Amino acid sequence: MKVTMYGTEICHDCVQAKKELTACKDVQLEYKNITGDTATLKEFLAFRDKEEMFLEVKQEGRIGIPFFILENGEKTFDIDEYVELPKTKGDFVHALNVCSIDNPGQC
Incomplete structure (x- = not known):
């Protein structure tokens, strides 16, 4: 499955999601760094x-x-609803992971 991801290297959730998607053998990731x-x-x-x-x-x-x-054009914040992500050290929690400008940790 092809997945396009918009994120940035200064967002913890983006870094973790990119790491997990890169580890998925079934995912072809196109990463787009917005910064x-x-x-x-x-x-x-x-x-x-x-x-x-x-x-x-x-x-x-x-x-x-x-x-x-997603490759079919569907858009989401919760990629784990579509892709079985491997568990990585630190067990990242996926739940509407969208970074906050003024509230670090409220992603």
Whole structure:
């Protein structure tokens, strides 16, 4: 399965999700770092500005990453609902993992 992931290396949840997806043999990951260049940031912001799924995220002051797009076009914040992720040391908890601007640890 091909998965496109929008995230950043300064977000713990993104780093962990990328690590877990990279370890999945059944997943072809296309990682897009939103802090790597403005073109990728604009691409992400277009989704954030237009997709209804981001309404609650924005109201709560969160960013909306990690954000995933599946090969069939479906969009989600919870990749573990679609991919069986390997357990890694530190057992990352997946539950609407979207980083907060003003509340570190509220991802």
